[in-house]
Amino acid sequence: MANGLLEISVSHGALATIEKLIAKIESLEIKLDSQITPIGAKGKEKTTFTVSEAADLLNVTGQTIRNMCRQKLLPHVRLGTKGDRIVLPAKALNEWIATASKNGARAADTAL
Numbered sequence: 805m806a807n808g809l810l811e812i813s814v815s816h817g818a819l820a821t822i823e824k825l826i827a828k829i830e831s832l833e834i835k836l837d838s839q840i841t842p843i844g845a846k847g848k849e850k851t852t853f854t855v856s857e858a859a860d861l862l863n864v865t866g867q868t869i870r871n872m873c874r875q876k877l878l879p880h881v882r883l884g885t886k887g888d889r890i891v892l893p894a895k896a897l898n899e900w901i902a903t904a905s906k907n908g909a910r911a912a913d914t915a916l
Contacts, residue, residue: 830906852881852891861897 858878859866870890873880879896883889 850894852893853897855890855892858892858897862901 853861855866855869855873859869862869869878869892872878873890873892878892879900880890880892883891
């Protein structure tokens with residue numbers, strides 16, 4: 805044991821198998837994440853998120869969500885005569901999250 809780390813000898817074949825298993829687990833995690841159905845307060849399936857709801861989901865501020873929408877980094881729809889109300893389609897947002905997490909990308913690098 806060097807520097808408090810345990811050294812394990814693994815054959816090349818075993819290492820390849822372990823790497824394949826890790827990749828499969830990550831793939832299944834992404835599929836499960838993308839299948840999460842957002843539920844609204846009334847128990848109905850949620851089809852859109854408000855800026856506040858998306859901010860809570862992504863653990864960022866509402867301003868960050870608005871900035872990302874303005875930069876076309878997040879899937880969104882502008883509503884109202886001035887386009888000042890933003891909603892984010894739940895399915896598209898879940899797919900965006902799955903893609904970003906699969907690629908290990910920073911949000912700013914994961915454009916639509």
